[in-house]
Amino acid sequence: MRSRLILLVGATSSLVVIAFLAPLAVLVRSTAADRALSSAVVEAQTLAPTVATLDGPQLAAAVAQTNATSTHQFTVFLPDGTVVGAPSARTPAVTEAFTGRSVIADADDGDEVTVAVSGLPGGPSGGTGTAVVRTFVPDAELTAGVARSWLVLALLGVGLLLVCLLVADRLARRLTRPLSAVAGVSHQLAGGDLDARAGTDGPPEVRQVSAGLNLLANRITELLAQERATVADISHRLRTPLTVLRIDVESLTDAEARIRLVADLDAVDRTVDDVIREAERPARSEVASCDAARVIADRIGFWRVVAEEQRRKVAVSVVDGPAPVKASRADLAACVDALVGNVFVHTPVGTALSVSLHPRPGGGACLVVSDDGPGMPEGPVLRRGNSGAGSTGLGLDIVARTATRSGGGVWVGRAGSGGAEVRVDLGPPDPLM
Secondary structure, eight states, X not given: OHHHHHHHHHHHHHHHHHHHHHHHXXXXXXXXXXXXXXXXXXXXXXXXXXXXXXXXXHHHHHHXXXXXXXXXXXXXXXXTSOEEESOOOOOHHHHHHTTTOOEEEEXXXXXXXXXXXXXXXXXXXXXXXXXXEEEEEEHHHHTTTHHHHHHHHHHHXXXXXXXHXXXXXXXXXXXXXXXXXXXXXXXXXXXXXXTOOOOOOSSHHHHHHHHHHHHXXXXXXXXXXXXXXXXXXXXXXXXXXXXXXXXXXXXXXXXHHHHHHHHHHHHHHHHHHHHHHHHHSOOOSSOOOEEHHHHHHHHHHHHHHHHHHTTOOEEEEEXXXXXXXXXXXXXXXXXXXXXHHHHHHHSOTTOOEEEEEEEOTXXXXXXXXXXXXSOOOSSOTTSTTOOSSSSOXXXXXXXXXXXXXXXXXXEEEEOTTSSEEEEEEEOOOOTXX
16 A cells, blocks of 8 residues: 555656646747847847948948857848858848848758848949848757756756655555554454554544454454353353262262263363363463373273273374374363264274374374274265264364364375274474473
């Protein structure tokens, strides 16, 4: 926008400067020519009384003295055909002047000035006749000083144009600086900084945009707070049925089953607590890091017990040593639970599954979960709310969001056994983590 404003002002100023200087340049040239011709005419008219009063050698001497002191060379054509002064041919302008009319005519490389002097002896049939005083003004004299004047005008035009561009740049800065600040605030809001607000300076239109952006930011903050409060309230409501379920489990007579179910309920309680804490804390500005190998080993240990009850074989291949990734422990655990849980929900009892984790060449890790089931259903399974198998469709969305926040991605395909395979690429943690 700034460059366009400067370009617009530059184009407009250029047209104004040209419209002003072009006629002025023509006027300068015309004035210089008029000044030179007027000087020649005045000198010729000054010589006319001498031609009218003197004759013979006296006239020749007077004309010679004038030519010696003047910048122009004069020639006098007498009625009897005698020519006095500087040599010159009898031109059409001289012939016309003999009719009694003084003439200024164009000639090669300049202008010719003739002044008629009437009432002299020696005319036709012994009467009076007309003498002609003639001089020549070259083009160099007609345009003397014009080039310098044009150069001054050109410099003046360039100076005016530069001043206009400088003023336009200052004005454009005043207009675009508030807009740039508003754009910066919008990027801050998009990056998760919900406390960012736009300033209220600048032109009225920019202030209106800033006020609208601030109103939108306030509304987003309010809606996000309501959403988090709603999630926390809904999660807290789960405590009542969990409490009832815990009472029922503790009344079981089978000690082994009671211990196992109590441990499962404790895990559910911890998950509910994590959801409540996650909903109540402010929006994250960055993603934490964790050791993916430890998280996966811990979650597979939990799912292996359930797999044994359903007679499922679980093949696990996890890289030796730490595998740091750009994801929090809770997010990665939820990702693994969603992938493994889908296998338990959407495949028949006894279907085998495999979980592998290996490092990526550029840092981070690659998690692959596959099964020997019927495969992934058709449709946009990675779109939130779309399952194709009758579920909520949130599991793979959790996986996709975890991978995206870490700088990776998700690919869904078919395993070598014919079942489903999901590959999750997790990016490396930030250097400061």
